[in-house]
Amino acid sequence: MADLxxxxxxxxxxxxxIKARALDLTRKQRNLLIVIDGKNALGSFVKMAGCAxxxxxxxxxxxIEHGLIAPVIGTVNPALAQDAPxxxxxxxxxxxxxQELIALAERVFEKHAGPVVLKLEKAAASGADLLxxxxxxxxxxxxxxxxxxxxxxxxEARRLMSA
Amino acid sequence: MxxxxxxxxxxxxxxxxxxxxxxxxxxxxxxxxxxxxxxWNVMILLVVLFAAGYMILPFLASMPVxxxxxxxxxxxxxxxxxxxxxxRLIYGIIRELSS
Numbered sequence: 564m565a566d567l568x569x570x571x572x573x574x575x576x577x578x579x580x581i582k583a584r585a586l587d588l589t590r591k592q593r594n595l596l597i598v599i600d601g602k603n604a605l606g607s608f609v610k611m612a613g614c615a616x617x618x619x620x621x622x623x624x625x626x627i628e629h630g631l632i633a634p635v636i637g638t639v640n641p642a643l644a645q646d647a648p649x650x651x652x653x654x655x656x657x658x659x660x661x662q663e664l665i666a667l668a669e670r671v672f673e674k675h676a677g678p679v680v681l682k683l684e685k686a687a688a689s690g691a692d693l694l695x696x697x698x699x700x701x702x703x704x705x706x707x708x709x710x711x712x713x714x715x716x717x718x719e720a721r722r723l724m725s726a
Numbered sequence: 727m728x729x730x731x732x733x734x735x736x737x738x739x740x741x742x743x744x745x746x747x748x749x750x751x752x753x754x755x756x757x758x759x760x761x762x763x764x765x766w767n768v769m770i771l772l773v774v775l776f777a778a779g780y781m782i783l784p785f786l787a788s789m790p791v792x793x794x795x796x797x798x799x800x801x802x803x804x805x806x807x808x809x810x811x812x813x814r815l816i817y818g819i820i821r822e823l824s825s
Contacts, residue, residue: 675758675759678756702822702823702825704760705760705761705822706760706761706762706819706822707756707757707758707759707760707761707762707763708758708759708760708763709758709759709760710759710760710761713760
């Protein structure tokens with residue numbers, strides 16, 4: 564059972580999976596993998612991952628099994644900590660606003676979101692302005708993914724940033 | 727087959743066109759749609775046509791003149807379309823990046 568009070572972070576394998584999409588994760592699992600930040604309790608991501616609390620086991624379980632996320636030491640119950648992969652090293656986390664943008668990109672562009680997510684992650688990691696990064700990512704999407712989806716993404720990103 | 731300058735240049739052209747074909751198909755996975763994606767499918771088709779057309783280059787010497795004229799005119803025609811598609815694509819990218 565998922566410990567909704569536990570705090571989890573992406574492992575190096577989790578970061579690699581976001582870019583590589585090597586595993587057959589569902590959209591909810593992928594959303595959760597993207598928004599998990601190593602600071603907030605798992606329960607706080609229920610809405611962002613797009614699932615009900617009772618569905619969290621199905622979404623959360625495979626991420627742990629594949630070693631994509633790991634409990635942050637000292638914040639979770641010992642049983643879950645034992646299940647964590649030995650190689651699971653939490654990765655540097657992104658600001659919540661950047662994570663929301665990335666989750667939005669995942670929802671809008673689905674399996675083609677990779678380059679947009681990468682661009683947003685780089686911008687967030689370098690401390691660049693997120694709205695500018697979103698506009699730049701929308702241009703990339705308009706050129707290489709889908710023009711109407713790019714417009715939807717930019718409109719929603721602007722709404723998120725102004726909120 | 728006589729190994730003269732024309733044959734060597736012909737083989738070179740085929741080789742380069744095969745590299746082009748490999749690259750244009752490889753890049754397709756990164757361009758699922760959008761402004762570039764729309765033109766990309768046309769470009770793939772044109773490069774496939776060019777690659778096929780270039781394959782006959784080493785055998786030019788043994789072809790009838792009338793066949794050669796048809797092949798050369800087709801290559802020139804599709805070459806013009808390729809340039810048109812490329813220019814429109816570059817214009818689209820510039821317009822998008824400057825908006």
